Amino acid sequence: MSEVKSIREAFAEASSFLSRSGCNEPQRSAQLLLEHVLGLSGAAYYMALADPFPAAVKEAFEAGVTRRGAGEPVQYIIGEQEFYGRPFEVTPDVLIPRPETELLVEAILRYGAELWPDGVVTPGEAALDSAGGAGDVRAARPLAAVDIGAGSGAISVTLAAEAPAWRVCAGDISPAALAVAERNALRNGTAVDFRLGDLLEPFAGMETDILVSNPPYIPGEDIAGLQREVRDHEPRTALDGGADGLDPYRRMMEQLTLLPAPPRLIGFELGFGQAEQVAALLAAAGHWTEIITINDLAGIPRHVLGITR
Template sequence: MERKSFVSTPERSIREAYIEASSFLENCGVMEAQHNAKLLLEYVLDLSGTAYYMALPDPFPADRRTAWEEAVNLKGSGVPAQYIIGEQEFYGLSFEVTPDVLIPRPETELLVEEVLKQAGSLAGLTTLDIGTGSGAIGVTLALKSPSWHVLASDISPEALKVAQRNAKRLGANVEFRLGNLLEPFAGLAPDIIVSNPPYIPAEDIEDLQPEVRDHEPRTALDGGADGLNPYRIMMEQLPLLAKPPRVIAFELGMGQAGDVAELLRSAGHWEQIITIPDLAGIDRHVLGISL
């Protein structure tokens, strides 16, 4: 059955436009339809916070009607709201996002937080963000620990362009390199490696939510047959470095913590291996530490 297009009713209030769009998105099967309608409405009308709520009784601006219909129809077709809006908040910062990069997730903030907890008091550390995507991890670490020398890599030239724009706009001093995982840093002696690599098992990708499966970059999702390929490759690439890092921190998928912890343990470089759960209680991050 062909999905109907959203056509807004003229001469409605902003609140009525919100209700109308929420109903349309819900009928399209969009999760959190009301939340998405609010995000798009704030974006199209350039309103936020108190100004948004104060404007709800006002007539919907006629000159924004076309942009509003386009945004709601894109969302109804499955496009993530973040790609329509062009940004996503991460660690209190606004990051540009495009279909060339994975949308930063709240659980990744916990990875940044743990790295800062373990090493944030140390100055002058060389830190690598592997598979940087939008630059969310590397840029945030550079801003929170400005004495650190932060470098970031990605295999996608287009993703690196997005990350570079984010670093410049937010005033973060990050050096970007193109290449596969640790390869761009051969000969370097990093103190910290942090990475949120692709970790979805290849056969599970078709079962992901359509928003993720059909719109986020496949190279940022596919972790090989069991989802662990990037972690194995990074362990194999460690000899490329002048020395192993003092801290290595990974984000990973559900059920992968034990295997990733064993990979770090087998490498034999870290005195302590710790696992950090996300807010849902899922073991989401594994760190190797020798400080």
């Protein structure tokens, strides 16, 4: 970096370098890196643009810009990504939370509140359990929501924060990912029951009312063609969904037998062109009276939900 005089000049030079390096959103990346080294955000950052660029942060800023120019996601460089208005630590052990996943959380919260307005499950309505009913003397319990493939904890921590009456659990096959999720739960003041294991296996025998997952859904042969930020830096185990990208959905449908009864609300995030197939998997299972598809902000079918009212 040349001897820039102001923060604005540092931003302009970094943006230009990142653009020439082929980075996505070079200006946004430059701003995030600047905010990180300066310890500023929002209005405070914009008000400081005319200020002299501090020599004390030059080395750290240059190192961050160089890493970004080589294709490393800016979120891994600064170690953070916002999700649903909350800060989440991210490392190369976890997938970077995407804005479209906020729509899945929003849908789960909305339909969950419709099904259980006070967040409590009474005997006879647990999941799709028909064992209860008249004369059932079991006590009411908090609604149980399970997130499969916790990653950074973006889904589970947000559910726990937005619906504190719920009992929220989350599982992941990666111990390193669970460690990140646990730190994010603590950081955001939530209580989440994290469990290590493959898909639904850690929750065998657990009454589950809501099941939500953003599993790996990229077809294995397509990973080589992904953007370098994703292909070279995000964990492959969080990306590779098998030959057609649908293996995790099929396996979760098979593993529903591990639960005492299927959940009354299930929600999946999925990839481009997969909505019809995932909806068909849920319909074939025969557990839900409604199958709903939700588009993302670009109009792409991104989430499929199964609901029994």
